[in-house]
Amino acid sequence: MTQEEFLIRLSEEVQLDRQLNVDEMLCDVPEWDSLAMLGALSVFDEIGASVEIDELENCQSIKDILQKAGFDA
Amino acid sequence: MTLKGFDITLTPLGIQEIEMVRNWRNSDKVKRYALNQEYITPEQQLNWFISLQEKEDEYFVIHVGDESVGLIWFNKRDETIETGFYIYDESRQNSLTPYKIVTLFHDYLFNQKKFAALTCKIMPDNPRAVRFNLSLGYKEIETFDTYKSYLLTYEDYKKADAKISKLLRNEKR
Numbered sequence: 001m002t003q004e005e006f007l008i009r010l011s012e013e014v015q016l017d018r019q020l021n022v023d024e025m026l027c028d029v030p031e032w033d034s035l036a037m038l039g040a041l042s043v044f045d046e047i048g049a050s051v052e053i054d055e056l057e058n059c060q061s062i063k064d065i066l067q068k069a070g071f072d073a
Numbered sequence: 074m075t076l077k078g079f080d081i082t083l084t085p086l087g088i089q090e091i092e093m094v095r096n097w098r099n100s101d102k103v104k105r106y107a108l109n110q111e112y113i114t115p116e117q118q119l120n121w122f123i124s125l126q127e128k129e130d131e132y133f134v135i136h137v138g139d140e141s142v143g144l145i146w147f148n149k150r151d152e153t154i155e156t157g158f159y160i161y162d163e164s165r166q167n168s169l170t171p172y173k174i175v176t177l178f179h180d181y182l183f184n185q186k187k188f189a190a191l192t193c194k195i196m197p198d199n200p201r202a203v204r205f206n207l208s209l210g211y212k213e214i215e216t217f218d219t220y221k222s223y224l225l226t227y228e229d230y231k232k233a234d235a236k237i238s239k240l241l242r243n244e245k246r
Contacts, residue, residue, distance in 0.1 A: 015204070034171040035204050041169070041240040050243065057168045 001047045003071045009046065010065070013039025022073050024062045044069060076133065078177040079241065081170070083133035083145060090134055091122045094144055097161040106159070106199050108220060135174055137165065145178050147191070154188045166201075172237055175209060183230055190227065194220040209233050 001009070003022075011019045014029070014036040026032045037056065044051050049069045059065045066073035076083040086094065095118040097103055104110060113121075125132065128149070135143040135158070142165055145158035158174065160166050182188050193211065195202045196219065203221075210233035211223040 033167045033201050033204065034169060035208050037167065037169050038172055038208065038237065038240060041243070042236070045240060045243060053169050053241070 003066060003073065006043060006047065006066065006069060006071065007062070009043045010040060010062075013042055015039075020062050022063050022066060026060060026062070040065060074131075074181075076177050076181050078180070079173040080138055081173050081177055082136040083174070083177060083181075084136065086122070086125075086132040086134055086144070088122060090141070091118050093141065094118075094134070097144065097159070100161070102163065103159050103161060106196055106202065108194060108196070133178075135160065137162075137170060142170075143174075145174060147182060153192055154182065154190070155192045155194070156182070157193060169241065171205060173241060176234065176238055176241060179209070179225075179230055179234065183227055188227075191225045191230075193223050193225075195223060196220050209237075 007020050007022070014020070014031050016029075016031055020029070029036070040056060041051070041053075044056075047069065051068050055068055056065070059068065063073045074085065092115065095113055095115065098107070099113055130146065130148045132144060132146040134141050135145055140162070142162040143158060143160035146156065148155045148157075156178075158178070160171060160174075165171075179191075182191060191211075192214075193206060195206060197203075206223055206225075209225060210229035211225045212229065213221055214224045215222040
């Protein structure tokens with residue numbers, strides 16, 4: 001999965017009608033709630049990337065999440 | 074009955090905690106999503122706690138590690154089980170903590186208490202709660218003036234829980 005595809009899947013899981021972009025801070029995404037966090041875990045699972053829940057919860061930005069997923073964001 | 078799972082502990086509400094819970098419940102951030110908007114006095118809180126002894130309702134304080142962060146409960150009215158919870162600590166609300174709490178609680182309700190279905194009531198101006206409960210498998214069943222009613226059957230719980238539990242328990246490889 002490419003970084004672009006990951007962002008598309010993540011946006012779907014968050015139930016956004018737009019695509020998240022790499023420069024966004026999570027605090028600026030009103031829809032970034034516990035469902036979004038679960039959706040992020042789901043996408044990690046899809047691509048076979050593993051992440052500790054604490055690590056994911058400590059992410060402050062989409063870039064942080066991409067880097068946890070193994071992308072050079 | 075104390076429930077433990079992940080880093081969550083649910084302990085039965087004790088009399089020493091009712092003042093803490095009363096303060097939580099009277100706070101604007103919790104009260105705004107409650108159907109009863111009235112201020113609760115210490116005497117009312119004590120009377121309510123005493124009345125629980127005569128009912129099958131169960132209330133649990135939610136602990137994350139050593140910190141008390143919220144309250145979760147069910148009320149039993151005839152054969153209807155109505156659930157609810159709130160997390161007072163706002164820093165926990167956008168984390169996976171709500172899913173850990175509810176996963177633990179639903180396991181207790183469905184697999185230990187053997188309830189067949191659960192209901193909950195959500196105010197329409199609480200979209201976060203609607204999204205959350207739909208993801209747990211709840212389905213909207215009825216609309217009233219001030220809230221909508223949702224139902225979670227055992228079958229829908231199993232489907233949603235299979236995915237959620239797997240994700241929450243996925244260890245780093």
